[in-house]
């Protein structure tokens with residue numbers, strides 16, 4: 498017998514918003530840049546995401562829903578000097594700059610791995626769950642997210658006895674913060690304290706720390722340290738590691754494109770971290786659990802960094818099933834890549850807890866550089882905390898049907914720049930979101946509702 502209360506890892510997936518489009522906004526993210534002028538399919542994108550959420554729920558996992566943000570972001574345009582009523586603002590920006598139009602219409606909040614960093618109560622000194630929204634200041638379209646993210650988190654985790662919400666870090670690259678995509682937690686199981694791994698790409702203060710030379714490092718060490726401080730983590734439960742700058746230059750813009758952790762397993766490419774042999778020794782030494790830690794390092798001669806970036810193998814979710822075995826929730830692209838596929842077969846037969854793989858078609862998100870793991874924010878909760886969250890943001894069979902109907906009713910099949918320039922899309926989008934806030938009992942979280 499042990500005295501642990503039941504605990505769960507709950508995945509909160511971003512519901513893809515009605516204006517999902519391909520804008521080529523993320524320099525350093527190969528898929529985003531390569532698909533800059535592709536035509537998007539918002540309805541299909543949202544349905545692909547919902548299918549994953551439903552499947553996770555049906556596997557016996559706890560699955561939550563993270564609402565999209567209101568787009569276009571008219572307020573951002575007003576700050577940039579566009580005046581008049583909302584329709585006039587859209588007409589003006591459409592004439593002036595299609596790139597700006599695409600940016601304020603971006604549905605990028607779907608990638609909730611970048612929404613926030615979350616520290617479970619097992620890791621914090623006040624035994625509460627701490628949330629800090631990411632400032633995402635490296636890209637203009639993503640820098641529009643933190644305020645609404647915080648409002649949504651407060652509407653989902655609305656109980657001061659259990660949840661603490663911090664303001665996002667100062668909106669400056671010095672404290673560039675990309676949320677949970679650069680944060681993972683290693684522990685014996687979700688009911689045990691964990692070692693929180695913060696992975697940074699550069700330092701704003703220490704010039705001795707090497708940085709990538711081509712693409713930007715989005716996460717700074719100073720941001721990671723600030724989050725650990727804000728969350729007031731227990732002694733010995735935070736560790737800072739540097740991502741390998743060479744892989745950032747090959748398109749690994751977030752650490753979750755090259756490594757994923759779950760419980761006592763860390764799956765990573767052999768080039769993921771700077772001075773990797775030493776870095777992994779440090780991780781093993783710092784591990785706070787009692788179980789054996791499994792570090793699964795994927796060698797370059799089996800899967801190149803290029804294959805990792807194309808297939809998003811490491812952006813799979815690694816989840817613990819109710820029978821305690823682990824499953825890799827991988828994008829379809831991993832099945833289609835012969836080398837990656839072969840590696841997955843090899844991994845499943847090797848001596849580690851990962852026993853199964855399930856593939857999902859998330860092509861609409863993948864074409865913008867977002868795989869299964871990008872689409873979810875992990876929140877480890879005990880029973881009391883789970884009971885304290887807004888129950889209407891949890892996935893179940895009814896909710897799936899309701900949301901599927903909602904998507905089918907409001908979303909367009911495809912979006913081009915012409916659609917973005919049409920003020921009717923704005924009205925459709927706001928109408929849909931207004932209805933969604935009722936379906937998920939979120940209250941008036943959006944600016945246009947106030």
Ligand SMILES: NCCC[C@H](NC(=O)CCC(=O)O)C(=O)O
Pocket residue numbers: 518519520521522523526529530603605608610611639678750751865866867868871
């Ligand atoms: N975790 C995955 C994030 C992907 C996201 N892509 C984008 O924003 C692409 C948007 C566009 O180009 O339309 C990013 O790079 O932050």
